[in-house]
Amino acid sequence: MMNAPATVTFNPCLDCGACCASFRVSFYWAEAVSLGLPDTVLEQASPWHACLRGTNQPAPRCHALQGEVGQSVSCSLYAQRPSPCREVRAGDAQCRKARQRHGLPALAAAEAFRCESG
Numbered sequence: 001m002m003n004a005p006a007t008v009t010f011n012p013c014l015d016c017g018a019c020c021a022s023f024r025v026s027f028y029w030a031e032a033v034s035l036g037l038p039d040t041v042l043e044q045a046s047p048w049h050a051c052l053r054g055t056n057q058p059a060p061r062c063h064a065l066q067g068e069v070g071q072s073v074s075c076s077l078y079a080q081r082p083s084p085c086r087e088v089r090a091g092d093a094q095c096r097k098a099r100q101r102h103g104l105p106a107l108a109a110a111e112a113f114r115c116e117s118g
């Protein structure tokens with residue numbers, strides 16, 4: 001009897017990364033501390049908020065993003081990525097806005113799932 005074919009998971013984030021290069025990624029300092037994020041990847045956004053280095057500028061690009069947007073990317077902070085990174089979902093409104101900014105086609109709603117660009 002043949003084995004059932006292995007399940008293949010399509011992850012559009014791995015050849016995208018647009019949301020990591022479109023927005024300021026800010027969150028409470030307390031979260032940065034609890035995640036153990038090093039100071040080298042952070043900037044001060046307000047007395048209470050940190051942001052990921054590289055995202056607080058007119059052409060944002062998180063310093064943790066490796067690779068080429070729209071080609072092949074990974075996140076060097078994946079295990080420690082903060083809540084804004086975990087909240088965006090492939091195919092949601094923020095994803096569509098980021099992909100549009102980088103000239104990438106919108107994903108169908110059926111492709112919506114948690115962002116795993118790292």
Ligand code: SF4
Pocket residue numbers: 012013014016017018019020088089090091094095096098099107115116117
């Ligand atoms: S959530 Fe959307 S914009 Fe972000 S990496 Fe995934 S596909 Fe790209």
Ligand code: SF4
Pocket residue numbers: 019020025052062063064065066074075076077078081082085117118
């Ligand atoms: S998922 Fe990784 S590369 Fe993208 S913004 Fe968050 S920390 Fe930066």
